[in-house]
Amino acid sequence: MFNQLLINGIIAGAIYALVASGFSLIYSVCKFVHFAHGAVIAFSSYFLYLLFSMLGLNFGFSVVLSIIFASILGFLIDKIVYKELRKRKASNTILLIASVALLIFFESLILILFGADVKTIGYIKISKGIEILKAIITPLQIVIIIVSIILLILLFLFMKKTKLGKAMRAVADNKEVAEVVGISAEKIYSWSFIIGSLIAGIAGILVGLEQNLEPTMGTNLMIKGFTAAIIGGVGSVPGSILGSFLLGLVENFGIWFLPSGYKDAIAFIILFIFLLFRPQGILGIKK
Amino acid sequence: MNKTTQIIIGIIVAIIILGGIWYGLSRKSTTLTTKEPIKIGVMLPLSGKNALNGQYIQQAIILAQEEINQNGGINGKKLEIIFEDDQCDPKVGATIAQKLINVDKVPLVLGPWCSSVALAVAPTFENSKTIMIAEVITPKLTTAGDYIFRVQPTGAFYMKTLAEEVVKTLGIKKAGVMYIGNDYGASVKDAFVKEFENNGGTVVDVEQYMDKQTDFKTELIKISQKNPQAILLASYAQDAGLILKQAKELGINVQFLGVPALENKDLIKIAGEAAEGLIYPYHFNFENPNENVQKFVSSYTSKFGHQPDGFAVLMYDGTYIAAKILEKCNSDTECMKNELYNNTFKGVTEIKFDSNGDPLLPINLKTIKNGQFVPYEK
Numbered sequence: 001m002f003n004q005l006l007i008n009g010i011i012a013g014a015i016y017a018l019v020a021s022g023f024s025l026i027y028s029v030c031k032f033v034h035f036a037h038g039a040v041i042a043f044s045s046y047f048l049y050l051l052f053s054m055l056g057l058n059f060g061f062s063v064v065l066s067i068i069f070a071s072i073l074g075f076l077i078d079k080i081v082y083k084e085l086r087k088r089k090a091s092n093t094i095l096l097i098a099s100v101a102l103l104i105f106f107e108s109l110i111l112i113l114f115g116a117d118v119k120t121i122g123y124i125k126i127s128k129g130i131e132i133l134k135a136i137i138t139p140l141q142i143v144i145i146i147v148s149i150i151l152l153i154l155l156f157l158f159m160k161k162t163k164l165g166k167a168m169r170a171v172a173d174n175k176e177v178a179e180v181v182g183i184s185a186e187k188i189y190s191w192s193f194i195i196g197s198l199i200a201g202i203a204g205i206l207v208g209l210e211q212n213l214e215p216t217m218g219t220n221l222m223i224k225g226f227t228a229a230i231i232g233g234v235g236s237v238p239g240s241i242l243g244s245f246l247l248g249l250v251e252n253f254g255i256w257f258l259p260s261g262y263k264d265a266i267a268f269i270i271l272f273i274f275l276l277f278r279p280q281g282i283l284g285i286k287k
Numbered sequence: 288m289n290k291t292t293q294i295i296i297g298i299i300v301a302i303i304i305l306g307g308i309w310y311g312l313s314r315k316s317t318t319l320t321t322k323e324p325i326k327i328g329v330m331l332p333l334s335g336k337n338a339l340n341g342q343y344i345q346q347a348i349i350l351a352q353e354e355i356n357q358n359g360g361i362n363g364k365k366l367e368i369i370f371e372d373d374q375c376d377p378k379v380g381a382t383i384a385q386k387l388i389n390v391d392k393v394p395l396v397l398g399p400w401c402s403s404v405a406l407a408v409a410p411t412f413e414n415s416k417t418i419m420i421a422e423v424i425t426p427k428l429t430t431a432g433d434y435i436f437r438v439q440p441t442g443a444f445y446m447k448t449l450a451e452e453v454v455k456t457l458g459i460k461k462a463g464v465m466y467i468g469n470d471y472g473a474s475v476k477d478a479f480v481k482e483f484e485n486n487g488g489t490v491v492d493v494e495q496y497m498d499k500q501t502d503f504k505t506e507l508i509k510i511s512q513k514n515p516q517a518i519l520l521a522s523y524a525q526d527a528g529l530i531l532k533q534a535k536e537l538g539i540n541v542q543f544l545g546v547p548a549l550e551n552k553d554l555i556k557i558a559g560e561a562a563e564g565l566i567y568p569y570h571f572n573f574e575n576p577n578e579n580v581q582k583f584v585s586s587y588t589s590k591f592g593h594q595p596d597g598f599a600v601l602m603y604d605g606t607y608i609a610a611k612i613l614e615k616c617n618s619d620t621e622c623m624k625n626e627l628y629n630n631t632f633k634g635v636t637e638i639k640f641d642s643n644g645d646p647l648l649p650i651n652l653k654t655i656k657n658g659q660f661v662p663y664e665k
Binding site: 001004005008011012015116117118119120122126127129136138212214216220252255259260261263264 | 339468494495496497499500501504505506508509512528529532535536537538553557558560561
C-alpha cells in the first residue's frame with residue numbers, strides 16, 4: 001500500500017512539476033508572476049485536440065506542432081503584451097495584473113472557439129495499468145514521470161553549461177550588470193518565454209492525455225503549480241520541481257491519514273509553513 | 288455643432304419618440320381587441336455555464352406552449368410566456384423574481400433550474416403567494432413553503448429507490464460513497480447513507496473530494512481497502528467520468544452506483560468502456576413505448592433537431608400542469624395551490640405532488656450498455 005501511495009504522489013508531483021518548471025523559469029529571469037502560463041498549457045492541449053481529434057493528423061506530428069505552437073504563443077505574449085508594458089516602464093505588479101487578464105482572455109477564447117463541454121483526446125485506450133512492486137501505474141503515467149525527471153536534468157544542465165543558460169542566470173541575478181557586459185536583457189526575456197512555453201506545451205499534451213480538456217484547466221493547473229513553485233523556491237527551476245514532488249507526496253500521504261476532503265487544505269498548510277519559516281523555498285537563496 | 292444640425296437631430300429624436308409611443312399604443316390596442324393572454328414567467332439559466340441545460344428546458348416549454356395555443360389556449364385565451372435568464376446566479380434571480388411579481392404580475396413561475404437560485408427566490412414567491420414550479424434536486428427546497436412546488440424529485444427520493452433496489456435485488460450489503468464537497472454532493476450522500484442503512488446495509492467508507500479535482504487515485508485506493516461491494520458516486524458527469532477511468536486503471540473491480548446527473552454524454556466521452564455497468568436511478572425512460580412518451584420525443588426531436596433530455600421532459604409536463612390549473616382557477620393562486628396538491632397530472636410522465644410540493648414520480652434503475660443509457664434489467 002505504501003508503494004501505491006508513493007507512486008500516486010509521484011504521479012501528482014510530476015504533473016505539478018511540468019507546470020511549475022516552465023513557470024519558474026520565466027519567473028527567475030523576468031521577475032514577475034506569469035499566470036497566463038496556465039493558458040498556454042490549456043491552449044497546447046486544445047491545439048493537440050484540434051489537430052489530432054478534429055483534423056485527424058498523425059499523432060506524433062500533432063504533438064510536435066502543438067509544442068511548437070505553445071512556444072510561439074509564449075513568445076508572442078511576451079512580444080505583444082509584456083514587452084510593450086516594459087517599454088512604458090510598467091512595474092511588476094502591472095505585469096502581474098496583465099498576466100491575470102491574459103489568462104482570463106485566453107480561457108474565454110477557448111470557450112468561444114471550442115465550447116464549454118469537456119473534450120477528450122482519446123489516443124490512449126483506458127485499461128488496467130501495469131503492476132510494479134505491488135503498485136499499479138499506467139504507461140502514460142510512467143511517461144509523465146520520466147519526462148518530468150528528464151526536464152529536471154536538462155534544465156539543470158542548460159542553466160549551468162550552455163551560453164544561453166549562463167546569460168539567463170546573469171540577467172536573473174542582476175539585469176543592469178548583465179547589460180553592461182553586453183547581454184541583451186530583452187533577448188533573454190524572449191528566450192525565457194520561448195523555452196518556458198515549450199515546457200508548457202509538453203505539459204499541456206501530457207496533462208491533456210491524462211485528464212480532460214476544459215477551458216478553465218489552465219487556472220486549475222496554475223493554482224497547484226504556483227504553490228509547488230513557491231515551496232521549491234520560485235526563483236529556482238530545480239527547486240520548483242522538487243517542490244512539486246514534495247507537494248504531490250504530502251497530499252497523497254496526507255489524505256491517507258486525514259479525511260480526503262482535506263487534500264487542498266494540506267497543500268496550502270505546507271505553503272503557509274514555507275512562507276513563514278523558509279520564504280525562499282527549498283532551493284532558493286536568501287537575499 | 289451648428290443650428291441646422293441641432294434642429295435635424297431634434298426632429299429625428301421627436302420622430303423616434305412619437306414612433307415609439309405609437310408602436311406601444313398600437314400593440315396594446317390589437318391585443319385588447321382579442322382576449323387578453325394569460326402570462327406566466329419562466330426563470331432559467333439561458334447564458335453562462337449551464338446555458339445548454341436551460342436551452343433544452345426552454346425548448347420543451349416552447350413546444351408545450353405552441354401545442355396548448357394551437358388547441359384553443361386556456362379558456363380561449365392565449366398562453367404567453369415571459370422568459371427570463373437567471374444566469375444561475377441567486378442575485379440575478381432575486382431581481383427577476385421581483386420583476387415577475389411586481390411588473391408582469393404573473394400568477395405562476397416555471398423554474399428556476401439551479402438549486403441556489405431556487406433557494407434564494409422561494410421566500411419571495413411564497414410571500415407574494417405566487418406559485419413556483421421549480422426543477423431542482425436540493426432537499427432544502429422541500430420545506431420552502433406551500434406555494435413552492437417542483438417537478439424534479441429530491442436527491443433523497445432517488446436514493447431511496449436506489450438503496451432499496453441495491454440491497455434487495457443486487458444483494459449488496461457493504462457500500463462506499465465518494466461525493467463532491469458541496470451542498471448537492473453532501474445532501475445526496477446523507478440521503479444514501481440513511482436509506483442504505485435503513486435497508487440493512489453498511490456504509491464502510493465515505494470519501495469527499497473537491498470541485499475541480501482531477502486526481503482521485505488515493506481516494507479510490509483508500510475506499511477499496513475497506514472492501515465495499517459497491518461505490519456510490521454523488522458527483523457530476525465530468526468528475527464521475529474521471530473516477531471511473533482511474534478506477535479501471537487501478538484495477539478496482541466493484542459495482543459503481545450513480546446519480547441522475549450522470550446521464551450525460553460527457554460521462555461516456557471521458558470514461559468510455561469504464562462507464563459500462565454503472566447503475567443509477569432515473570425518472571424517465573426514452574425507450575418507453577407509451578404513446579405520450581413517443582409523441583413527445585418525436586415532436587421535440589423533429590422541431591429542434593436533437594433529442595430531449597430528462598429535464599426537458601419534466602418541464603414539458605410542468606407547462607401542461609400550469610395550463611391545467613390556470614384553466615380551472617384563472618389567476619386565483621390559492622385555488623391553484625389546492626389543485627396542485629389534490630390532483631395527479633398525467634402527461635408524458637405521471638406527477639403527483641406530496642404535502643411538501645415534491646413530486647412522487649416512479650423512479651427506475653438504469654444502466655450503461657455499449658455506451659447507451661438503458662433501463663436496468665435484473
